[in-house]
Amino acid sequence: MATSRGGKQRQPLLHHSPTPAAANGGGAAGRRRFIAFLAAAAALVASYHLLAPTDSSRYHALYLSLGCNATAAAHLRALTLRPHVAGTEANAAAARYVLDAFSSLSFPAHITPYSVLLSYPVHRSLSLAAARGLAARPFSLVQETYKDDPYAAAAAEVLPTYFAYSASGSVAAEVVYANYGHNEDYAYLASRGVDVAGKVALVRYGDLHCEDMVRNARAAGAAAAIVYTDAKDFGGSAPKGAKRRWFPDTRWLPPTGVQVGTLYYGNGDPTTPLWPSCAAGDDCERLSSEDLAGSEAMPGIPALPVSARDGETILKAMGGDVAPPKWQGGEGAPVYRLGPGPAVLNLTYIGNDTLATIENVFAVIQGKEEPDRYVIVGNHRDAWTFGAVDPNSGTAAMLEIGSTEWAEENMDTLASRAVAYLNVDISVFGPGGLKPRATPQLDELIKEASKMVPDPDDPSETMYDTMMRHHPPITRVAGAGTDFAAFVQHIGIPSLDMSYGRFDDYPVYHSLYDDYVWVERFGDPLFHRHVAVASVWGLIVLKLADDEIVPLNYVPYASELEVPFIHI
Numbered sequence: 110m111a112t113s114r115g116g117k118q119r120q121p122l123l124h125h126s127p128t129p130a131a132a133n134g135g136g137a138a139g140r141r142r143f144i145a146f147l148a149a150a151a152a153l154v155a156s157y158h159l160l161a162p163t164d165s166s167r168y169h170a171l172y173l174s175l176g177c178n179a180t181a182a183a184h185l186r187a188l189t190l191r192p193h194v195a196g197t198e199a200n201a202a203a204a205r206y207v208l209d210a211f212s213s214l215s216f217p218a219h220i221t222p223y224s225v226l227l228s229y230p231v232h233r234s235l236s237l238a239a240a241r242g243l244a245a246r247p248f249s250l251v252q253e254t255y256k257d258d259p260y261a262a263a264a265a266e267v268l269p270t271y272f273a274y275s276a277s278g279s280v281a282a283e284v285v286y287a288n289y290g291h292n293e294d295y296a297y298l299a300s301r302g303v304d305v306a307g308k309v310a311l312v313r314y315g316d317l318h319c320e321d322m323v324r325n326a327r328a329a330g331a332a333a334a335i336v337y338t339d340a341k342d343f344g345g346s347a348p349k350g351a352k353r354r355w356f357p358d359t360r361w362l363p364p365t366g367v368q369v370g371t372l373y374y375g376n377g378d379p380t381t382p383l384w385p386s387c388a389a390g391d392d393c394e395r396l397s398s399e400d401l402a403g404s405e406a407m408p409g410i411p412a413l414p415v416s417a418r419d420g421e422t423i424l425k426a427m428g429g430d431v432a433p434p435k436w437q438g439g440e441g442a443p444v445y446r447l448g449p450g451p452a453v454l455n456l457t458y459i460g461n462d463t464l465a466t467i468e469n470v471f472a473v474i475q476g477k478e479e480p481d482r483y484v485i486v487g488n489h490r491d492a493w494t495f496g497a498v499d500p501n502s503g504t505a506a507m508l509e510i511g512s513t514e515w516a517e518e519n520m521d522t523l524a525s526r527a528v529a530y531l532n533v534d535i536s537v538f539g540p541g542g543l544k545p546r547a548t549p550q551l552d553e554l555i556k557e558a559s560k561m562v563p564d565p566d567d568p569s570e571t572m573y574d575t576m577m578r579h580h581p582p583i584t585r586v587a588g589a590g591t592d593f594a595a596f597v598q599h600i601g602i603p604s605l606d607m608s609y610g611r612f613d614d615y616p617v618y619h620s621l622y623d624d625y626v627w628v629e630r631f632g633d634p635l636f637h638r639h640v641a642v643a644s645v646w647g648l649i650v651l652k653l654a655d656d657e658i659v660p661l662n663y664v665p666y667a668s669e670l671e672v673p674f675i676h677i
C-alpha cells in the first residue's frame with residue numbers, strides 16, 4: 110500500500126464498507142473492481158448493479174435503455190446552484206451531494222480529504238492612465254449578471270476575477286500589446302524594436318492557456334500581465350447589419366465576461382509536486398513558501414484576467430506602430446497598436462495562497478473474479494464559478510488537485526492493478542459529435558462502444574458516424590493540468606477523456622456565465638447529448654470490467670509509434 114512521503118501509512122486505496130453485502134456489490138458481478146471516482150454521472154452507472162452478468166449484449170442494451178435525460182438535468186441543476194471553488198464550503202456540499210447520490214444507489218461510498226495549497230484573491234485593482242503622470246481611471250473588474258439571471262443572488266458568492274497563484278504585488282508601467290502571447294509574438298515585438306522589459310504585457314486568450322501566456326510574458330521581461338478575451342474569439346459575430354448579441358440571447362460571452370484560471374505550471378498540490386499530500390492535521394513533507402516563491406512552476410509576476418470590454422479600453426489608449434493584421438480584432442474593433450504606452454496600467458494584486466481541504470468522493474463496485482484490478486471512472490467536481498459545463502476544466506490544475514494527489518498516493522498500486530482511467534471532464538460543449546482523446550490501446554474500444562449508441566442530434570446515425578465525420582482521427586491525451594495527467598503521465602495507465610461538441614462553441618468557459626441556463630439554452634437543450642456521452646462512457650466501463658479478455662488493442666499503439674513525432 111502506498112505511504113505518504115513522510116512515511117506515514119494512510120487509508121487503503123479502497124476503503125472497505127463495513128457491510129460485506131454492499132461491498133460485494135450485491136451480486137454486481139463484473140470481473141474487475143470498478144471505482145467511480147468523483148463522478149457525478151452516478152445515475153447511469155448505477156444501473157449496472159441491477160444487471161445479470163451472463164448475457165453481455167442483453168445487459169449492454171438494458172444499460173443503454175436506462176439512460177435518462179431528466180436525471181442528468183436534475184443532477185446538473187443541483188450541483189450548479191452555487192459557485193463551488195475548490196476548498197470552499199460550497200464545494201464540500203457538492204461532495205456530499207455526490208456521496209449521497211452514490212449511497213442512495215447502494216454503492217459503498219466514502220470521501221478522502223487532502224489538504225492542499227489553494228489560492229484566493231484578497232485585493233485587486235487595475236487603473237489606466239492615458240500617459241504617465243495623467244489621472245488614472247479604475248476598472249470595476251466586475252462581471253455583470255444578466256437580465257432575469259436566476260443565479261444573480263448566488264453570483265455574489267463567485268470569487269472576484271483573478272488568476273490563482275498569481276504573484277502578489279503592484280506594478281505601474283506602460284503597456285505593450287503581445288497578441289496571443291506566444292514566444293514568437295514577443296520575438297516579433299523585439300524585431301519591431303518594442304521592448305517588453307519592465308512593461309505590462311497585454312495578451313489575449315485564444316491560443317494558449319493562461320499559465321503559458323503569463324510564463325511567456327515573464328520570460329520576455331514583462332513586470333506584469335493582463336489577459337483579456339477578445340470579442341473576435343469569444344464574442345461571436347453579428348448577422349450583417351445587426352448588433353452583436355451575447356448570453357443569454359446567444360451562446361457568446363458578454364462584454365464584461367472574464368475567463369479565470371490557474372497559473373501554476375504543474376499538476377496537483379504545489380506544495381507536494383509528484384508526491385501525495387495528506388489530510389489536515391496529518392504529517393507530510395511539503396515545499397515551504399520560500400521554496401515555492403523561487404519555483405519555476407509559479408508565475409512569479411502579478412497577473413490578472415480582464416473582460417473584452419476592458420481589453421478594448423486599454424487597446425484604444427495605446428500608441429506605437431499598428432499591429433499586424435493577424436493581431437487585430439474583429440469587426441468594429443479599434444485599430445490595435447503595439448505600444449509601448451503611452452497608456453500606463455497600474456495593477457495591484459494581493460492573493461492568499463493557503464492550505465485548504467478538498468474532498469475526493471469514491472464509490473466502489475467490487476468485482477467477483479479479479480477484485481484486485483481496477484477500472485476507474487472519474488472527473489473533477491469543483492468549479493471556478495457555477496461549473497455547469499466545466500466542473501473543473503481540463504486546463505485548471507487547481508481543480509485537478511484532488512485526483513492528482515490520490516493518484517500520487519496510490520501510484521504503485523495503480524501502476525500494477527489499474528486497467529484504465531476513464532475521464533469525462535466536460536461532457537458537452539454543444540453540437541458537433543463525440544470527441545474522444547485517448548491512449549491508443551483504447552481506440553478500438555471507443556469505436557466499438559460509439560457504434561452502439563445513436564447520435565443524440567441525429568438518431569439515424571451512430572455516435573461513431575458523427576465522431577468520424579467531425580473529429581477524425583481519435584486524438585491523444587496530452588497536457589499538464591488535466592484531470593488525467595497524473596494517471597497518464599505519472600503512472601502510465603491507459604486513459605481516455607471525451608466530450609461532445611467543440612470547445613470553440615463554449616465561449617463562457619471559466620466565466621460567470623458557465624451556468625445551468627447556458628447549458629439548457631445552448632450546450633444541450635434536451636440533455637440528450639449528456640445521456641449519449643454517458644452511454645458510450647458506461648459501455649466502455651462495462652466492457653473493460655467484464656470482458657473475458659481485457660479489450661485493449663495494441664495494434665493502434667504500434668501504428669501510432671510509427672508516426673513521426675513532429676509536434677514538439
Ligand SMILES: *[C@@H]1O[C@H](CO)[C@@H](O)[C@H](O)[C@H]1NC(C)=O
Pocket residue numbers: 234279281455456457
Ligand atoms: C497604483 O495604484 C495603487 C492602488 O490604487 C496606488 O496606491 C499607487 O499609488 C498607484 N501607483 C501609481 C504609480 O500610480
Ligand SMILES: *[C@@H]1O[C@H](CO)[C@@H](O)[C@H](O)[C@H]1NC(C)=O
Pocket residue numbers: 231461463
Ligand atoms: C488567508 O487564508 C487563511 C485561511 O483561510 C485565513 O486564515 C487568513 O486570514 C487569510 N489571509 C488573508 C490575508 O486574507
Ligand SMILES: *[C@@H]1O[C@H](CO)[C@@H](O)[C@H](O)[C@H]1NC(C)=O
Pocket residue numbers: 178179182634635636
Ligand atoms: C428529455 O427528453 C424529452 C424528449 O425529447 C423532452 O421532452 C424533455 O424535455 C427532456 N428533459 C429535459 C430535462 O430536458
